[in-house]
Amino acid sequence: MGARTGTKPVGAVTRGTTNPNRLRRQDRWIAHTLAPALRRAGALSSGGPVAVDLGYGAAPWTAVELYERLHAVRADVRVVGIEIEPERVLAAQRCARPPALTFRRGGFEVPLDGGERPLLIRAANVLRQYDEDQVAAAWERLCARLAPDGLLVEGTCDEIGRRQSWVALGPEGPRTLTLSxxxxxxxxxxxxxxxxxxxxxxxxxxxxxxxxxxxxxxxxxxxxxxxxxxxxxxxxxxxxxxxxxxxxxxxxxxxxxxxxxxxxxxxxxxx
Structure with a gap:
């Protein structure tokens, strides 16, 4: 399950709705935008740079697909799928490919081994269920976990991924809005x-x-x-x-x- 399993995750359980290729548009944009940082990131003692799929839902498709698309840019990239619901984490283990693709329980605290700072945190359809006045605090908490040249991608989409939008944030805060x-x-x-x-x-x-x-x-x-x-x-x-x-x-x-x-x-x- 990974680091800090005894700590209560921060956040609430999402609906968990997910479909294969639902986040293809986000993945494609992330792979393009993050490619320079991925390529220049140094190797870590435990492997390559880390990307997090936060709140991947009832099935692990989005984390698997994110790994495949980032792997095409950087072969030693590691993707960690993080979910607050223990049953979802257990079910996702059948898709794990340690150490390249792993799943663990957690929330906005983004628990990673050794306090690693991820190059990417993607939180799709996670904040949609929260109140608007909770967004800034969630952004701040997630951005504080990023590597110095890391990226937080937070947004939403429809059930089959035809309509999507997301905000890209660096450690300093929001940078861009994308409509796709x-x-x-x-x-x-x-x-x-x-x-x-x-x-x-x-x-x-x-x-x-x-x-x-x-x-x-x-x-x-x-x-x-x-x-x-x-x-x-x-x-x-x-x-x-x-x-x-x-x-x-x-x-x-x-x-x-x-x-x-x-x-x-x-x-x-x-x-």
Whole structure:
């Protein structure tokens, strides 16, 4: 089970809903964004750099898939799936591949052997059940566990992963917001409103920056309707080009083609 098994985990049990490939969009973004840090991370006495899938749910698919996608970037990466529910940890052992992929009980304290600091903590659909005023403390606690160049990815998605959003945070706090969608099933960008991270989902009201972002995306999407003749991807790319002068985008054309949009957190932070 790992370190600190006698310590009561910090947090509450999640619903545990999970499906294979539900977090593929997050995995893909993480592998791309974290690749430079993964490659330059030095080998540790116990192995390679550590990534944590926090609150993986009733089945361990997301941790297994995260390991496979990060392993393609760095062969000696280790992924630790952490769950607060003992039965889920026990059930996940059938998928363990020690020391590369392991599972243990824990919560926001992120228990790792020897006090290791992970290069990544991914907490998907974990804070969704908490109150909005609990988010900042959870972020702070998780960020304090990161390695100096580590990344916390916290967000939410629908049941099959077609609509996703996440906040990326460093040890200093939030950096970016990413929206990611399956373009072929997208009616309008504001469809993503229901899958905003907990810090933003109740802020989609007039006067809040995230509301203005979704409004601008919807308007640009409507204006880009003629591009639909060339495919939904071209319509999305035209939408992104339209809003780019007014919003601090930090990703590239290649990421936009995947149905992604990443911008600086300061532009959408709650007022």
């Amino acid at each position: 969608t399956h373009l072929a099933s997208l009616e309008r960008p504001s469809d993503l409103a229901e899958r905003l991270p907990k810090a933003l989902i109740h802020r989609n009201v007039p006067g809040e920056p995230v509301h203005a972002l979704l409004r601008d995306l919807d308007r640009a999407w409507a204006s880009a309707a003629p591009y639909a003749d060339f495919g939904v991807r071209q319509r999305w790319l035209a939408t992104v080009r339209t809003i780019a002068p007014d919003w601090p985008l930090v990703d590239t054309h290649a990421r936009h083609r995947l149905g992604e949009l990443t911008l600086r957190w300061a532009a959408v932070a709650p007022r």
